Amino acid sequence: MAPSSVFEQILDYSHRADPYSLYAELRRTPVARQEDGTYVVSGYKEIVALLHDPRISSDRRNLARPPGSEEGATGLPGFISTDPPVHDRLRRLAMRHFGPPHSPHRIENLRPELILIVRNLIDGVADRTRIDIVDDIAYPFPVTVICRLLGVPREDESRFHVWADAIAESIGPGEADRAERERRRTDAQRELGQYLGGLAEERRKNLGDDLLSGLISYEGPDGAMSPADVAVTGSLLLVAGHETTVNLITNGTLTLLRHPELIQRLRDEPDLVIYTVEELLRYEPPVHFISSRVALEDIEIAGTTIPKGAPIALALAAGSRDPEHVAEPDRFIPDRRYNEHLGFGAGIHYCFGAPLARLEAQIALSELARRLQNPRLVTDPPPYRPSAGLRGPRHLLIEVDGVTQTTP
Amino acid sequence: MRVIVDLTRCQGYGQCAFLAPDVFTMNGEEALLYDTDADEAQREHVLRAAAACPVQAIHLDRMATQHRGMRTGAVVSPPVDDGFRKTGRIVIVGASLAGARAAGVLRRDGFTGSLTLIGDEPYEPYDRPPLSKQVLVGRVPADHTLLPRLREVDAEWLPGVAAAGLDLAARTVRLSDGREVGFDRVLIATGARARPWPNPEEAALDGVLPLRTIEEASSLRERLAARPRRVLVIGAGFTGSEVASVCRDLDLPVTVVERGPAPLVGALGGVIGDVAADMQRAHGVDLRCGVTVEALEGDADGRFRAARLSDGSTVEADVAVVALGAIRNVEWLRDSGLAAGVWGVACDAGCRAVDINGLVTDDVFVAGDVARFPHPVYNFQFMTLEHWGNAVAQAEIAAHNMLSDQAHRWPHLSLPVFWSNQFGTSIKSVGVPTFADEVVIAHGSVEERRFVALYGYRGRLTAAVTFDRAMWLEFYQGLIERAAPFPPDFRATDRPETLRPVPAEVPERLEATQVTVMVTGHDPAERRATLVHGDR
Structure with a gap:
């Protein structure tokens, strides 16, 4: 068997716990063609350039396919897989109910509720000395939040969790097994779409102030969202809203426990968590790859020509540690300033929920740091979820001496 | 806390408006408005907003002197071995964006000699773009627009005093109060001022106002707050258009009179100018193009009350905003021997001033709105740019070159970039x-x-x-x-x-220069240019 390439090693599950040394190898050729035809981009400046390049499409129907090959599914649901002007319109219609310019206080107003949810979750483990950060805190927290925000019943979690997981696990770079992954995803996507479509149908009779109600009822200069668009947009927000933040909070806790002196600093310096979360997004981000872009034209970049129709994978996590861009890239510097990272991507597809994810991570990490007494890792590295694209621990077991009571 | 957003870098991601919605607001999809002097109670929110900016364009209290990327350390230039860097004397004339930034960069790059800043305004350096936006709309008081300190620049600062002359032979700057300040190297960053209404009697009418400085913005804000019947804006360049936009935000009737065929034609050409015209009209502006104001009329008490236009019509209004562009502040250089005229102060791409013979000088540098420099990308044409981003970039180059020898100088090659928020x-x-x-x-x-x-x-x-x-x-x-x-x-x-x-319908640019160059002498060693003031 031929020795596998750096890219293949990154995809291999055995390297999930620490892909960073492989990323350094990858960056030696910032734009590199792989065996399967994917062009993997790992340099910071090349990634930023391509994320702002109108010759790049997010619509995989633009792939050049050999004649006779089957058409695969078309990627993730919703505007994440579309190009302007369709993308811009759908994103505007969704943003209207989520953030500025029309709902600027929406996320900020959630803050007291976010704090309360985290405090309750930590109260729930107060009598234990062993905690699974994933199952006990990092997963239930963002799920509760996205359910309330979207207007999805929290008690349905056991139903949509399976679909959301299947979709999340299907995301990742590489073309070799993509058709198979997309087949598996299609079923989950259909079921989730039907679930949200049904929910929207119900909501139509009884509108509330949740996002789903907004998507259903608004009509303005951009027209209204079709029921099908409501279902896919709702699916996208539900999946993205709870399959990524869990990794950010878990990666954050893991990183803090690997640098235990930081825990005291977070207690003493309330502003520090702001910068710590940015550094986490650079150093241990939840999303490692954007793996769904396509070249609409031959694109010359970093001495390579990406041919028209080729799939492109952007290695965000490699770019954020590019020594050409950032000093001491492999050091976790919790108060790093002017931190320009690719944790949420860049350009028109910049993470829709970034402000919410930031707030959730800031609140979760400061509460955990404040209340866990002498926390330590049970296993390091922890077991990881399979995806190389959305990377994070499956479980993160820790032991504590106790949990400090909430002081009002 | 002082807040400044480098809108040259801002791409409208809106993250700041999510995280600190009482300090940063999106006025439409991408146009950002922000409090330049945020309340201390907003501190935590502002920190969150600044940390979250995807392009790191938000600066608090201090201004990073390195814009690109995260490498914020000083760029170390090789020392000039004449000891200038340690004990030299640098004078910066003009204490606005370009001058202040150059001062910060000089210190950042290791200049430890004496540094003097001369500014004719009584304020610390302040940021002008908000004056025609946040300030006019009443969101921020005019005197709350001070620039974040570059760092605590260790410089002797002479506020409220104008430079009156430059003596290159004696290496002194003469001040309006008669003092003289000696230098080894000097940076000219005197910028520009609003072009006044040409008829002094009409210009003196109560209610006729230009817009360029803190005082002018304050006065105009007071007038707008008093809810005039109508505002007349003379000139539909960027300033005039932004004033009109604010008037509509305040629901004030506004008439814009523009000599050219559409707003913004001078900067963007007629095709995009037409788009701007539609935008103004869609927002309720009474836009009159291809028309000039012939006279401003006052009442018996000397209050502006109406304007007579070239098409025979009359516009009744209580306020007239004169937005006819800028005049470069070069008068103080009249006898300096430098190539200074209405076009600005000519310099090379390394910001070194050019004398009237067209020769590059060694110790006189120019930056900001007053600098007229050749741009290689545009056929080496000389251009002056009244853009925020140019003042910043050029000040960096000028400061670097003031500390560098010939082999280590940098050219000012950045492409012009500007922005405007309106409607x-x-x-x-x-x-x-x-x-x-x-x-x-x-x-x-x-x-x-x-x-x-x-x-x-x-x-x-x-x-x-x-x-x-x-x-x-x-x-x-x-x-x-x-x-x-x-x-x-x-x-x-x-x-x-x-x-x-x-x-593109781009206007022909034939400027009245008001200065003529004459050449005398025959022998190459004797041939010299002289400037004759006044058009001929």
Whole structure:
């Protein structure tokens, strides 16, 4: 068997716990063609350039396919897989109910509720000395939040969790097994779409102030969202809203426990968590790859020509540690300033929920740091979820001496 | 706390407006408005907002002197071995954006000699762009626009005193109060001032106001707050258009009178000017193009009450805003021997001033609105740019070169970039849109006023202008820098089936110079140029 390439090693599950040394190898050729035809981009400046390049499409129907090959599914649901002007319109219609310019206080107003949810979750483990950060805190927290925000019943979690997981696990770079992954995803996507479509149908009779109600009822200069668009947009927000933040909070806790002196600093310096979360997004981000872009034209970049129709994978996590861009890239510097990272991507597809994810991570990490007494890792590295694209621990077991009571 | 957003970098991601919604607001999709002096109670929110900015364009209290990337350390220039860096004397004339920034960069790069800043205004350096936006609309008091300190610049600062002359032989700057300040190297950054209404009696009417300084912005704000019957804006350049936009935000009736065929024509040409005209009218502006104001009329108490236009009509209004562009502050250099005139102070691409013979000087540098420099990308044409981003970039180059020997000097090669926020729309530009014969809409929709317009000159891409599409600007900046062909020949998202370039309708630029150069002498060693003031 031929020795596998750096890219293949990154995809291999055995390297999930620490892909960073492989990323350094990858960056030696910032734009590199792989065996399967994917062009993997790992340099910071090349990634930023391509994320702002109108010759790049997010619509995989633009792939050049050999004649006779089957058409695969078309990627993730919703505007994440579309190009302007369709993308811009759908994103505007969704943003209207989520953030500025029309709902600027929406996320900020959630803050007291976010704090309360985290405090309750930590109260729930107060009598234990062993905690699974994933199952006990990092997963239930963002799920509760996205359910309330979207207007999805929290008690349905056991139903949509399976679909959301299947979709999340299907995301990742590489073309070799993509058709198979997309087949598996299609079923989950259909079921989730039907679930949200049904929910929207119900909501139509009884509108509330949740996002789903907004998507259903608004009509303005951009027209209204079709029921099908409501279902896919709702699916996208539900999946993205709870399959990524869990990794950010878990990666954050893991990183803090690997640098235990930081825990005291977070207690003493309330502003520090702001910068710590940015550094986490650079150093241990939840999303490692954007793996769904396509070249609409031959694109010359970093001495390579990406041919028209080729799939492109952007290695965000490699770019954020590019020594050409950032000093001491492999050091976790919790108060790093002017931190320009690719944790949420860049350009028109910049993470829709970034402000919410930031707030959730800031609140979760400061509460955990404040209340866990002498926390330590049970296993390091922890077991990881399979995806190389959305990377994070499956479980993160820790032991504590106790949990400090909430002081009002 | 002092807040400044480098809107040259801002791409309208809106993260700040999520995280600190009481300090940063999106006025429309991409146009950002912010409090330049945020309440201390907002501190935590502002920190969150600044940390979250995807392009790190938000500066608090201090201003980073390195914009690109995260490497914020000083760029170490090789020391000039004459000891100048340690004990030299630098005087900066002009204490606004360019002057203040140059001072910060000089200290950052290790200049430890004496540093003097001369400014004719009584304030610390302040930021002008908010004056025609946040300040006029009443969100921020005019005197709360001070620039974040570059760092605690260790400099002797002489506020409220103008420079009156420059003696190159004696190496002194003469001040209006008679004092003289000696220097080894001097930076000229005296900028520009608002062009006044040409008739002094009419200009003196109560209610006739220019807009450039803190005081002028304060007075105009007071007038607008008093809810005048109507505001007349004379001139539809960027300042005039922004004033009109604020008037509409305040629901004040406003008439804009523009000599040219459309607003912004001088900067963006007629095609995009027409888009701006539609935008103004859609927002309720009474826009009159191809018309001039012939006279401003006052009542018995000397209060402005009406304007008579060249088409015979009359506009009754309580306030007239004179937005006729700027005059460069060069009068103090009249007898200096430098090539200083209404065009500005000529310099090379390294910011070294040129004397009236066209020779480059060694110890006199120029930066900001007053500098007239050759741009290699645009056929080495000399240009003066009244843009925020140019003042910043040029000040960096000038300061670097003041500390460097010939072998280590840098050229000022950055493409011009500017922005304007008006009518809930963010307009941004890169390159020189007036250096064009054709223009084409490359992405988006003119009807929605969300688009990218590209400008070309003889088959080469020379500029790009976006309306609420700032994220695509850098891509086209790269193409302009690489002299890419025009019109673009590649497939791209959100692009019409076929691109249809049309004539750019760029105005001819024949400036009245008010100065004539005469050459005397025959022998090459004797031939000299002299400036004769007054047009001929």
